[in-house]
């Protein structure tokens with residue numbers, strides 16, 4: 001393969017380059033993301049292998065830039081970093097990385113990635129055509145889904161961001177029915193409440209799109225992501241010359257953009273208090289003025305809001321207007337946290353696991369008993385988002401027919417373990433094996449200790465016995481040592 005290797009540390013770069021050459025690949029080296037981008041343009045690379053942390057643009061930014069080039073034929077992008085960091089890995093995958101490695105790079109893992117990329121690249125021409133047609137079709141704007149798209153409900157659902165939504169529990173089925181009902185009356189503001197990651201935006205999209213016919217634009221605005229000073233112009237737009245820094249021709253706001261469709265105000269409880277009266281006026285008078293504008297603009301849009309905060313508390317603290325709250329919650333949907341909809345956990349986990357496994361050419365098709373029990377008793381503070389990330393991580397790190405508890409070992413971060421402990425207190429071991437609801441990390445540490453004893457302290461054999469890499473074993477041992485030392 002023709003590989004572009006990017007690393008600002010010359011020593012590790014040349015070591016890797018030598019190894020790749022030894023395997024028979026062609027390698028072009030680059031010491032920075034900026035230079036790599038130049039080299040990538042117009043060159044027919046099949047793979048880009050890059051360090052994440054570099055001076056100048058990072059590996060993740062490099063991926064984003066490469067993706068935005070939309071070259072005829074795209075290389076597979078593989079990143080590596082010096083330590084195991086789930087958030088970074090997920091960030092890399094989200095940015096479009098094909099795979100992810102940790103330093104020091106394990107030769108077997110690198111070889112496995114290289115052969116996966118080779119296979120993937122070999123199947124590229126066909127895939128490229130499929131993606132291209134989908135992308136072409138997806139260019140049709142959502143407003144007035146044209147007849148072409150109406151014949152393609154799956155694609156339309158993909159566009160709407162609700163293509164792979166799993167609704168399994170009775171609670172969620174009732175919520176979807178409620179959403180469909182609200183869809184039929186655009187004048188009804190809808191307030192969706194629920195913890196972070198519970199699926200508020202998905203439900204908001206269902207209220208908006210209904211059965212996918214002429215739903216108009218779905219314009220979202222995250223009320224926490226905009227500084228209070230810019231909020232007003234962002235929402236209402238502004239006329240030319242109304243404030244320093246504005247464009248000469250003025251600009252439309254989100255209210256304008258959502259005409260004929262829906263304005264989705266996410267994290268509404270955080271909207272600056274001084275703007276709340278203005279928003280209330282829009283709801284009541286169904287019209288607004290742009291910042292610096294004299295012309296009254298009539299609104300024709302649906303308002304959907306979401307929050308994960310306790311509204312009553314915000315009202316008590318004087319941070320949210322009661323009248324606006326009552327106005328927004330005419331239609332109300334409360335999504336229970338994932339831990340309170342046990343019926344959803346395993347089917348959703350399986351759905352995500354199978355989807356991600358399929359994408360990455362892994363085998364997972366089922367969930368083992370112990371893993372299922374763990375998933376069911378886990379607290380899921382990040383709700384469906386956390387479950388989805390967890391399954392993405394598993395399908396990235398492991399390969400097996402069945403999901404087992406040891407596959408979940410790396411995913412539970414310190415906080416989550418704490419939450420899991422709070423939800424299910426650790427039960428002391430009575431016989432030789434860990435109790436059923438033993439907290440996963442402790443279970444895993446126990447297995448590591450047992451494996452080492454069994455293998456007479458030989459770490460390579462213990463790692464083989466556990467089915468993990470020696471690196472992961474060292475990582476765990478480091479953690480265990482730190483814990484014993486009270487760290």
Ligand SMILES: Nc1ncnc2c1ncn2[C@@H]1O[C@H](COP(=O)(O)OP(=O)(O)OP(=O)(O)O)[C@@H](O)[C@H]1O
Nearest residue numbers: 164165166195196197198199200201202308384385
């Ligand atoms: N029922 C579901 N089926 C499939 N995926 C889901 C489901 N519910 C949530 N998700 C996924 O979980 C993630 C979080 O969902 P969403 O953004 O709708 O949550 P949210 O409650 O709006 O979160 P936040 O409060 O952080 O904005 C998304 O990736 C979404 O696709």
